[in-house]
Amino acid sequence: MTKYCCFFSILLAFSSHYAFSQKKILLAKSTTENITIDGKINEPVWETASVASDFVMFEPDNGKPISSDKKTEVRILYDNNAIYIAATLYDNEPDKIQKEITNRDVFGVSDHFSVAINGFNDGQQDFRFYVSAAGVQMDCLATEDNEDFSWDAIWDSHVALTSFGWVVEMKIPYAALRFSNAKKQTWGLNCTREIKRDVQTYTWNRVDTKIGAVITQAGILEGIENIQPPTRLFFIPYTSSYYQQSDLGSEVTFKAGLDLKYGINESFTLDAILVPDFGQTKFDNAILNLEPFEQQLEENRPFFTEGTDLFSKGNLFYSRRIGGAPTTDPDLGANEEITNYPSSVDLLNAVKVSGRTEKGLGIGFLNAVTEKTFATITNTQTGETRKEVIAPLTNYNVLVFDQRFNQNSSVTFVNTNTTRNGGFRDANVSALVFDLNTKANTYNLSGDFKYSAINDIESTNGFKTALNFKKTSGRYRYLFSGKYISKNYDVNDLGIIFYTNYHSGLANASYRILNPNHVFNTFKVEQELNVEVQNTFGKLQEAWYKTVIKATTLNNDYFEFALVMNPIETYDFYEPRAADRYVYIPKRVSSYFGFELNRNNPFTFDLTLSAAKFEEQGRFNYGFYASPKYRFNDKFSLAYAVDYLHKRNDRGWVDEDETGIIFAERNREYIQNDFTGKYALNNKMTLNLTARYYWSYANNHQFLTLQNDGHLVQNTVYDQNKNRNFNSWNFDLSYSWWFAPGSEISFLYRNFAQERTNQVETNLGNNINNVFKNNLTNIVSVSLRYFIDYNVVKNKF
Structure with missing residues (x-):
């Protein structure tokens, strides 16, 4: 009888699962x-x-x-x-x-x-x-x-x-x-x-x-049968005008352009942009960047954010490369100086085609062209000027083939190409990416192989490969991951990568509750171990163990805690800014704790506290993030956020001279204040306010010389002023009205300013006054976009 009851229980369990999975x-x-x-x-x-x-x-x-x-x-x-x-x-x-x-x-x-x-x-x-x-x-x-x-x-x-x-x-x-x-x-x-x-x-x-x-x-x-969809052809003409005023004068600018969307068939769409205008996109959050890497910026231009899921496959496409900063610096002769250096390169046009066949093959093609850009160079003695190319006419191209199968798996081929006119650097990167899941979606195997080829004065080739296996179901889940990146792997012409020339292994295990208990609505604890070894020298560049706990209470308040331990000395191969050089990083431990009150309440509050301690005399970090928000009613809300970080006795690169690579022991601070407000007249018409003030400094109090073994010794000779003080202010007040589907009129008032100096000012009030005295720029603009459906026009005429 017992075995029949057992059999019946198993059958019932399977049938219950089957019923739920129907x-x-x-x-x-x-x-x-x-x-x-x-x-x-x-x-x-x-x-x-x-x-x-x-x-x-x-x-x-x-x-x-x-x-x-x-x-x-x-x-x-x-x-x-x-x-x-x-x-x-x-x-x-x-x-x-x-x-x-x-x-x-x-x-x-x-x-x-x-x-x-x-x-x-x-x-x-x-x-x-x-x-x-x-x-x-x-x-x-x-x-x-x-x-x-x-x-x-x-x-x-x-x-x-x-x-x-x-x-x-x-x-x-x-x-x-x-x-x-x-x-x-x-x-x-x-x-x-x-x-x-x-x-x-x-x-x-x-x-x-x-x-x-x-x-x-x-x-x-x-039930959808025998449909005959109309032609998918849409035109979005737009026009905009700008008035800009600063200490350097004022100017009025008018722009007009056209976006076009054409449905090649039910599956594929062509998007084209002619005479682009991105004047009302969100401002970039400028920072004092003392790191060895560029600041990675968010993409705010609609053409490069809308419908780009195929182009994100393999993580080879960083769209801010297109129309970004110039790629070269001009050569200066005796008594010459740069008097005009454009901060960005204009986009001439861009087109993308994307879609998927009935058999699951996704195809994506993106092409963009940026114009030839010059810097102006002036001879300070004769007054003569000349122009030199700092960004040639450039073509950017992305091609993707993504084959889906078995409802939940895919294999993808990606190719990116950057071709610059003339004798400038060209680049080509290819990748094969796979993502395989079991039929029941309980286990996953994923990985990639990527190859880069750079054609420059000195051509180079490199590759990257990774393999990941994880359990993706149940209360207990785990992940094992391995990666190898060669020294000359480089995707930075159309992608973005910071760390290369290492191999690594990662293991992650987690437990979560799947249904609420008497204490928590959700609860998850995660353990992770990661080791990275630099290829050339065989030294550790990363080694840490991490514990993360995330939970939501029955009152829907959220908590998160993390503890990260780096119990082994590691080496930074990027901060020295020189090939085959590295700097020692001591053992350290860091942690953060954050909570967020139930966001359904009219008043909500986020707070995160963080700290890090290094095994080095007097070296530590601490910071906090706090953000209160109040919703007065369904139309009106205000929010404020402050983000603060202090680095005591931080160490970083400042210069290189005949004595070697110079580091500084320094104190660093940054504080960022964000204020946002929203008033909705209705669900089609809103007023929005965004303001940001950022201040950061680096105050050097001791100079050090980098030794060949990666350690630093005191330098009593170097006496250059390499302190940094940076202020940035941005203010946007906008009105937006979606007066018809896909059609919008918007008004924007924007002012902004920046101040850079090597004189550290530690008084916050003085810094705020200084940034407002530093060539505050004001812009007033109006933009109109109108959506035109070819079928509506055809039926009318």
Whole structure:
């Protein structure tokens, strides 16, 4: 009898898992009626459509059915132009529905409904469309590793608040999706509802959190047949004007250009930008950079952020290379000085084609051209000027082939090429990348092989390879990773890399709870060990052990703690700024603790404390980050953040002379203040304020000479002033109105200033006064973008 009970228990367990893993199916219904997107769902055809219901909790209590008083019903219609989605979201306390009005793609404190559509049903990528209870749209391209909210589609939605809850109505044109040209479509589909006040998320098809993959656990949308989508051809002309005033004078600038989007077929799209204008993109956060590497900047230009998921494969594409700083310095003769050196290179045009075939082959092609750029050089005695090329006419190219298979795996080939006109440096990089998952999404094997070829005065070749194996399901998970990078591996012409010429091994193990307990909603503890060995000298350049604990309480407050120990002496091969030289780094231990109060509360507060101690007399770091935020109502909120770091007796490179490589023992500090404000007139019209003040200094109190063994000895001869004091101020006040889908008018007032000096000023008030005295630049601009659908124009004329 016992063995039969055991057998029955096992069978029941498997059948329960099978029941949970079953994919739900929803049938879309064809319609010829004109569907008005008004949140009323009063067209008769809606009553005949199939209903998706019986939502299940995704988090925190995974697998728990939604309560009857939060019942959710979704219906889908389609015609030759679009699919139409109607969601009825019941709520027994409709007055408690959260509905903060935010900018597009900002979630805020609101309830949300979303649909995730995979037109190829291959478990690889979702097109996700969100609507908040305030009517704000959010959309993204999502893979298992990334959600790209920089992608903005053109679609329509409307929300209605009711006595029983709220209603969402959406129209998603086929132009916003990618799918095969099959007569009978089968799409992956999942619908999600977030109830903000309870911090609960529900999905239509259950997503089991014991499994690492989410997209493969979607349901199925069927019923879309014999559609004939219209031509996907869109024009986005734009015009802008700028008035700039500073101590050097004033100028007025007018610009106009055109973005073009063309659907080659249902799967592939061509994007082109002519006469680009990025004048209203977010400012860069300038810092005092004393590191041996360049500052890596965020990409804020829409063309290079929208729909670029294919181009991010292999991490070989750093788009700020295109139109970035010039690549060379001019040669100066006797009595010559540079009187004009452009800080960036103008982009002439750019085009990209991307899409995926019915058999899962993704193809991406991106090409951009930047113009020839000159520096002006003046002879200080004769006054004669001449120009010298600092950036030649340059072509940048990225080509990607990404084959998906088995619902959750892929193999990718990537090639990047930089060709500069004339006798300048050229570069070519190729990569083969693979990501393989078991059918049940429990284990993952991934890796790559990359090869770089540089054609310069001295040509070089290099390679990089990595292999990773990890368990991706259950409470206990682990990862083993190995990597080798050769000395001459270089992707910095179109990508970005800092550390090369080493091999490494990493091991990671973690435990997490999958459902809330009597103390925590979520809890995770992680252990990690990493060792990196420099290839040429066989010395350790990194060796650390890390423990990280992350938890969310039942009140939805978040805590995180980390302890990192470097118990072995290591060596830095980059700080000396010279080949085959290195500097000793002592043993050290560092830690941080942070917490974040429940973000649903009107007042929230983030705080992180950090510290590091080196096994070196008087050398330590400490810092903090604090950010209070207050939401006055659903329209108005203010936030402040301060980030502070102090490095006591820090050691770093300052110079190289005939005596050798000079380091300094120094005190360093930086403080960054960010102030943001938002006032939403409605869900299409907002006022935004962003202000940033940054101050950093390095005060040298002892100079040192680098020895051949990597240690430093006191230098009593060197007496140059290598102190640094840097101030940066940025202020943006903008008004944005999305007056039609894809069409926007925006006004921006911006002022900014920077101050660099080698005279350290330790008084914060004096630094603020100095930066405002240092050539404060003011810009007022207005920009208009208008979305034109070829089909609308064709039908009118």
